[in-house]
Amino acid sequence: MKFWNIFDSLATTDRGEDINKIDDSTFLRSDGTVYRLEGQLITGSDGSVMTLLDADPHASSGHACMAVTTFAGSRSSLDDEW
Secondary structure, eight states, X not given: OOEEEEOSSEEEETTSOEEXXXXXXXXXXXXXXXXXXXXXXXXXXXSOEEEEEEOOTTOTTSOSEEEEEEEXXXXXXXXXXX
């Protein structure tokens, strides 16, 4: 995935996935992948790393936060764009 929009209790991806927000620093995807927020980085149990772009809940975009992929540790196919 290339980016997430993070809301109060979930995140949605550019691929239409919903990822549940467990607490302020933990997210869980339906396939069991766990993501942890540490500072401005989100690291996944699959080796992926994302960077927060906007952590202001009052941002003009209307989203609580946005994160983008800076590195992906695993891919489902060689055709995935990262």
